Amino acid sequence: MLCSCSTYYYSTLSSTEGLVEKDDFGDFIYENDSVKVVYSFFGYNLPIKILVINNSNQPLYVDWQRSALILNDMATNYKQNKVTFDGNIETNTLNFNRNFSTSEGAYSGTLNLPDGVSFIPPQSRIEHVPMTMGDFAFDKIPEKSFTRQSFARNNLSPTKVKTMHFAEFNSPLRFRSYLTLYYGSLDPEKSKPFVLDQNFYISEVMKSGEIKPEEVFGYTNERGDFFYYKKVKGTAFGNVIGTIVLCTLSVVLEASLSTEEE
Numbered sequence: 001m002l003c004s005c006s007t008y009y010y011s012t013l014s015s016t017e018g019l020v021e022k023d024d025f026g027d028f029i030y031e032n033d034s035v036k037v038v039y040s041f042f043g044y045n046l047p048i049k050i051l052v053i054n055n056s057n058q059p060l061y062v063d064w065q066r067s068a069l070i071l072n073d074m075a076t077n078y079k080q081n082k083v084t085f086d087g088n089i090e091t092n093t094l095n096f097n098r099n100f101s102t103s104e105g106a107y108s109g110t111l112n113l114p115d116g117v118s119f120i121p122p123q124s125r126i127e128h129v130p131m132t133m134g135d136f137a138f139d140k141i142p143e144k145s146f147t148r149q150s151f152a153r154n155n156l157s158p159t160k161v162k163t164m165h166f167a168e169f170n171s172p173l174r175f176r177s178y179l180t181l182y183y184g185s186l187d188p189e190k191s192k193p194f195v196l197d198q199n200f201y202i203s204e205v206m207k208s209g210e211i212k213p214e215e216v217f218g219y220t221n222e223r224g225d226f227f228y229y230k231k232v233k234g235t236a237f238g239n240v241i242g243t244i245v246l247c248t249l250s251v252v253l254e255a256s257l258s259t260e261e262e
């Protein structure tokens with residue numbers, strides 16, 4: 001009976017102009033000659049997924065203690081002290097007969113690191129999911145704020161759904177991701193930190209009690225800019241999953257909606 005009274009909120013994320021660009025799969029990507037950072041928020045309740053790829057020939061460190069998700073000026077660390085890694089390595093050798101030989105191999109393992117630091121060997125990667133942002137006050141959006149728009153399900157059966165679009169200034173959720181990385185060494189005298197600071201915000205919310213996640217393009221294609229929330233009628237919001245509490249989201253919603261109506 002509770003399932004029949006469920007309402008789904010499907011959300012699309014965008015980012016402001018900056019170092020990060022969105023690719024065709026909805027992932028938010030920063031890349032230079034040495035490192036590639038990929039943000040994906042696909043899933044239930046907005047999980048924060050960070051993939052860091054070391055494209056260089058020297059070690060790369062991510063200082064999670066000095067990296068954070070920032071919401072309403074409040075920072076929550078991406079801290080961890082253990083990381084699982086894997087990768088491939090290729091070595092070219094010149095022997096005494098001036099002949100080249102090549103050897104290849106793979107490696108993996110678990111490192112116990114200094115508190116809150118991840119080590120990424122050359123030509124390898126790590127994936128970190130530090131938190132899920134939790135419950136949202138989407139049901140606080142007044143019904144009159146939605147407009148009905150055509151929607152094509154994955155089975156091509158057309159229907160009408162309630163949709164609302166946002167610019168960054170009136171989005172119900174805006175947050176920043178701040179990453180601190182070091183090349184070669186953690187010693188500040190030998191290596192200066194590189195900082196990646198990027199803003200994200202909800203740009204669209206689609207509301208439906210009929211359309212299930214498996215019928216939505218963003219879900220079936222696991223787009224990195226797509227997440228969904230499920231509200232069951234007659235139940236209170238559950239506890240926030242992860243380490244960040246969105247207790248101010250309903251206030252932000254009301255303020256942004258008032259601004260839009262004006």
